[in-house]
Amino acid sequence: MTLQDIIERLQRAKALEDLQTITEELREHYATTHIVYHWVNSIGERFGAGTYSTDWVDRYLEKDYLRMDPVIFGCFQRFHPVDWKQLDWSTKAARSFLKDAISFGVGNQGYTIPIRGPNGQFALFTVSHTTTDEAWEGFIQANAHDFMIIAHEFNKKALEFETGTEVVSVPALSPRELTAMSYLAKGFSRAQAADELKISEHTLRVYIEAARHKLGALNTTHAVARALSCGLIVV
Amino acid sequence: MTLQDIIERLQRAKALEDLQTITEELREHYATTHIVYHWVNSIGERFGAGTYSTDWVDRYLEKDYLRMDPVIFGCFQRFHPVDWKQLDWSTKAARSFLKDAISFGVGNQGYTIPIRGPNGQFALFTVSHTTTDEAWEGFIQANAHDFMIIAHEFNKKALEFETGTEVVSVPALSPRELTAMSYLAKGFSRAQAADELKISEHTLRVYIEAARHKLGALNTTHAVARALSCGLIVV
DNA sequence: AAAAACCTCCCCAAAATTGGGGAGTAGAAA
DNA sequence: TTTCTACTCCCCAATTTTGGGGAGGTTTTT
Numbered sequence: 278m279t280l281q282d283i284i285e286r287l288q289r290a291k292a293l294e295d296l297q298t299i300t301e302e303l304r305e306h307y308a309t310t311h312i313v314y315h316w317v318n319s320i321g322e323r324f325g326a327g328t329y330s331t332d333w334v335d336r337y338l339e340k341d342y343l344r345m346d347p348v349i350f351g352c353f354q355r356f357h358p359v360d361w362k363q364l365d366w367s368t369k370a371a372r373s374f375l376k377d378a379i380s381f382g383v384g385n386q387g388y389t390i391p392i393r394g395p396n397g398q399f400a401l402f403t404v405s406h407t408t409t410d411e412a413w414e415g416f417i418q419a420n421a422h423d424f425m426i427i428a429h430e431f432n433k434k435a436l437e438f439e440t441g442t443e444v445v446s447v448p449a450l451s452p453r454e455l456t457a458m459s460y461l462a463k464g465f466s467r468a469q470a471a472d473e474l475k476i477s478e479h480t481l482r483v484y485i486e487a488a489r490h491k492l493g494a495l496n497t498t499h500a501v502a503r504a505l506s507c508g509l510i511v512v
Numbered sequence: 513m514t515l516q517d518i519i520e521r522l523q524r525a526k527a528l529e530d531l532q533t534i535t536e537e538l539r540e541h542y543a544t545t546h547i548v549y550h551w552v553n554s555i556g557e558r559f560g561a562g563t564y565s566t567d568w569v570d571r572y573l574e575k576d577y578l579r580m581d582p583v584i585f586g587c588f589q590r591f592h593p594v595d596w597k598q599l600d601w602s603t604k605a606a607r608s609f610l611k612d613a614i615s616f617g618v619g620n621q622g623y624t625i626p627i628r629g630p631n632g633q634f635a636l637f638t639v640s641h642t643t644t645d646e647a648w649e650g651f652i653q654a655n656a657h658d659f660m661i662i663a664h665e666f667n668k669k670a671l672e673f674e675t676g677t678e679v680v681s682v683p684a685l686s687p688r689e690l691t692a693m694s695y696l697a698k699g700f701s702r703a704q705a706a707d708e709l710k711i712s713e714h715t716l717r718v719y720i721e722a723a724r725h726k727l728g729a730l731n732t733t734h735a736v737a738r739a740l741s742c743g744l745i746v747v
Numbered sequence: 748a749a750a751a752a753c754c755t756c757c758c759c760a761a762a763a764t765t766g767g768g769g770a771g772t773a774g775a776a777a
Numbered sequence: 778t779t780t781c782t783a784c785t786c787c788c789c790a791a792t793t794t795t796g797g798g799g800a801g802g803t804t805t806t807t
Contacts, residue, residue, distance in 0.1 A: 280657075353743065356629040357668050369776090393628035394591040399743055422515075422661050429660065433592050451753060464734030467794075480755050482795085487753090496763095497794075498733045499699030505740045508588030511552065511634065604805075686783055701763075715785050717765085722783090732764075 278306050280423050287430045293438050296326040296431065303427070304328050307420065310384035311405040314431045316398075316439075317349060324435070327403070333381035340377075347371045352391035352401055358421065361387035362410075386413040388421075390428040394436050395508060402428030448491040450509055457484040458504040459511075461497060513541050515658050522665045528673050531561035531666065538662070539563050542655065545619035546640040549666045551633075551674070552584060559670070562638070568616035575612075582606045587626035587636055593656065596622035597645075621648040623656075625663040629671055630743070637663030683726040685744055692719040693739040694746075696732060 283303070290296055300312040313327030325334065336342075343349065351364040366372055379385055384405035392400045404424060406413060450458065460470035467485070471478040485497060492507075494500035504510045518538070525531055535547040548562030560569065571577075578584065586599040601607055614620055619640035627635045639659060641648060685693065695705035702720070706713040720732055727742075729735035739745045 354630050356633075356671050357664075393743070395589050398591075398746065425661060425664065426657050429592075436591050453754065461733050462737040464730035464737075466731065476754085477756060479757060483755080485794095486796085495699035496701065498696050498736050501733050502697040502699075502736055502740055505737055508585070511741075688784065703763085711784085712786060714787060718785080719783095721765090 280426060283423075283427060284430050287427070287434055290434050293324070293326065293435075296434060296438075299431075300327045307404070309404055309406040310382070311403070313401075313403040313405070314428075314435065315401045315403065316435060317343070317401060324439075326435075330382055333378070333383060336377070336381060342374055345370050346374065348387065348389050348403070349401065352389055353399065355391060358388060358390040358425065360413075360417065361389070384408075386410075388417050388424070390424060392428055392432045394432060398436065400432050400435065402431055448493075450488050450491060450504070451484075454484045454488040454491070455504075455510060457481055458488055458501055458509065461485070462501045462505060462510055515661060518658075518662060519665050522662070522669055525669050528559070528561065528670075531669060531673075534666075535562045542639070544639055544641040545617070546638070548636075548638040548640070549663075549670065550636040550638065551670060552578070552635060559674070561666075561670075565617055568613070568618065571612070571616060577609055580605050581609065583622065583624050583638070584636065587624055588634065590626060593623060593625040593660065595648075595652065596624070619643075621645075623652050623659065625659060627663055627667045629667060633671065635667050635670065637666055683728075683742075685723050685726060685739070686719075689719045689723040689726070690739075690745060692716055693723055693736055693744065696720070697736045697740060697745055 283299075283306075286302070287296075287299060290299065296314060300314060303312045304310075311328045313325065313329055315327065316324040337346075345368075347364045347366060348359075348361060351359055366375060384407040386408055387403060387405040389401050389403040392402060394400070402424065404417075404420075406416070408416075456474065457470065460473060461467075465473065467481055468478055471481040474481065485500070488494075488504065489497065489500040492500050492503040494503050501510075518534075518541075521534060521537070522531075525534065531549060535549060538547045539545075546563045548560060548564055550562065551559040572581075580603075582599040582601060583594075583596060586594055601610060619642040621643055622638060622640040624636050624638040627637060629635070637659065639652075639655075641651070643651070691709065692705065695708060696702075700708065702716055703713055706716040709716065720735070723729075723739065724732065724735040727735050727738040729738050736745075
């Protein structure tokens with residue numbers, strides 16, 4: 278099975294369950310202990326497809342490990358893939374977490390790729406194995422690029438399933454409306470923003486209101502949040 | 513030159529200027545019109561390394577194209593790489609922008625990969641060429657994976673140079689603070705959010721204030737914007 | 748050329764947010 | 778064990794934001 282085959286297999290996936298199956302196929306193909314795709318958001322909602330035992334998943338949820346898992350923590354701050362050995366295992370909680378994980382069949386080695394999508398979407402693609410440091414290093418060197426591509430395709434599919442449709446239509450804001458949203462997102466009060474733009478506060482208000490309506494937002498904060506999420510503005 | 517060579521070349525880069533040189537080497541290697549890495553940031557500041565003429569870059573800045581460039585707009589909302597043809601060129605402004613771009617030597621074809629890093633960092637890696645639709649399609653099919661890996665390495669390097677250090681610390685918010693931010697981002701008023709959480713509004717206020725301080729935000733809207741940008745919450 | 752959207756300005760009163768205080772419990776970390 | 782952080786509750790008054798109105802001129806789009 279070549280990388281191309283894997284990608285095509287992924288692209289044929291029609292539902293979330295297919296992703297689950299694919300992790301199992303990948304595990305066999307690469308002869309690793311686990312392959313996991315893991316969707317994280319900080320409010321604790323999650324979706325995962327992977328080969329971890331359900332016992333471990335339950336345990337993870339029960340213990341609320343999401344809140345302290347060094348893998349998630351570390352990947353969240355980094356851009357590039359991380360070998361688990363590079364992470365911060367200094368706290369006691371982290372070490373006991375690792376011990377617990379291994380006892381539930383998670384490999385002693387791991388390589389996790391952080392993936393970010395629009396709207397702050399964040400996911401992880403993990404390969405875990407039980408082996409020596411040297412063997413692991415060789416394995417990762419040989420396959421890092423493949424995993425990167427696979428992780429990307431995985432997330433693409435997951436995003437498709439998640440949002441239902443691919444492109445969500447975003448209301449177009451006028452330049453002034455965008456600027457207004459931008460200033461608010463930067464922490465300016467209305468008065469300050471109006472000052473900065475050298476227009477009356479009343480005028481600024483009109484823009485904010487217009488933007489709010491277009492975005493279907495309930496209040497200013499909501500409007501700014503939407504504008505950010507939709508990528509209309511950047512902080 | 514293999515992909516591995518390119519990656520190694522990238523990893524040897526010691527400064528931003530090296531990235532510039534590498535785009536030129538890549539252009540020759542792939543025999544395309546342009547290769548551009550483009551960092552889109554907060555306040556309209558940008559950093560670019562690429563083979564576009566300085567005339568075009570100046571023009572772009574002068575005309576404030578950043579605000580309406582369909583490539584940037586489209587990529588920001590998507591996860592996967594985009595062929596320029598898939599973008600929305602329906603507005604008059606977009607069409608005249610394209611015409612202008614081509615007159616400044618940008619190719620008629622383009623393929624842009626959105627890349628996201630921690631803290632809402634966003635960048636684009638673009639390959640542009642002047643050729644027919646068929647030739648272009650074949651070219652992209654053959655090289656998409658390579659470009660993806662290269663884009664990733666490019667951004668990794670750029671992040672290194674930009675931040676100096678690798679890990680930027682995001683303030684950790686407590687669970688309650690996160691929830692509070694989340695509710696606000698969803699458009700709840702304080703009163704509504706407090707109701708939903710079944711705590712007094714005063715308590716909720718304490719969370720919001722705490723979050724605001726941790727995030728170094730000037731007001732609630734700013735705090736929510738920051739929390740979103742840092743990926744602490746998702747709408 | 749007409750229609751639509753955009754930019755600018757103004758008023759008022761109700762509602763919400765903010766800025767300070769302070770205080771007690773529980774649990775984790777040092 | 779002590780210290781620290783997180784969670785919960787309360788008061789008050791100043792300030793800001795919001796939700797409606799309306800009006801005139803300039804660009805785009807159709």
